[in-house]
Amino acid sequence: MNDEQKHQKVHAILKTVDDPELPSVSVADLGMVHEVVVDQNKVSITMVPTFAGCPALDFIEKNVKHAVENMNWVEGCQVDFSFQEKWSTDAITDEGKEQLKKHGVSPPPENYRPGEEWSVDCPYCGSSFTSMDNVFGPTACRSILYCGSCKNPFEAMKPVVDYSVV
Ligand SMILES: [Zn+2]
DSSP, X not given: OOHHHHHHHHHHHHTTOEETTEEEEETTTTTOEEEEEEETXXXXXXXXXXXXXXXXXXXHHHHHHXXXXXXXXXXXXXXXXXXXXXXXXXXXXXHHHHHHHHTTEXXXXXXXXXXXOOOOOOTTTOOSOEEEEESSOSSTTEEEEEETTTOOEEEEEOOOOOTTTO
């Protein structure tokens, strides 16, 4: 297996590691994977933390390491988080957004500008007739909203943007 193939294997594995805060959405689809370096049988991965308030980084690190080291050619995997790189909710892939919706979490608005009001569509019926019920969701990254059309409560990811580039 050459380096290119190894790279692809690592990326494929990263698509199977979920963010514990958002089950079924992989760390790859959340846009958290910044760089993968393969050196012979050693792999090092640089990841970008999503929401600074999310306490799951240790857990993610362990899961990623475990999944990568499970491949029989890997002798060791190093996972680092880069706090220089800025993650934004725009980094979530389309597939990631679909997965979020399937689990009743509205993906964050795209191209959000800080300070703007943001509205989200209901992940169940698509209605934009939604209201913010509780800005403090179960985690710092999510809010609870209420759909005025289908009457379902749902969660929405808050938009996060890189304030230094806007
Ligand atoms: Zn609805």
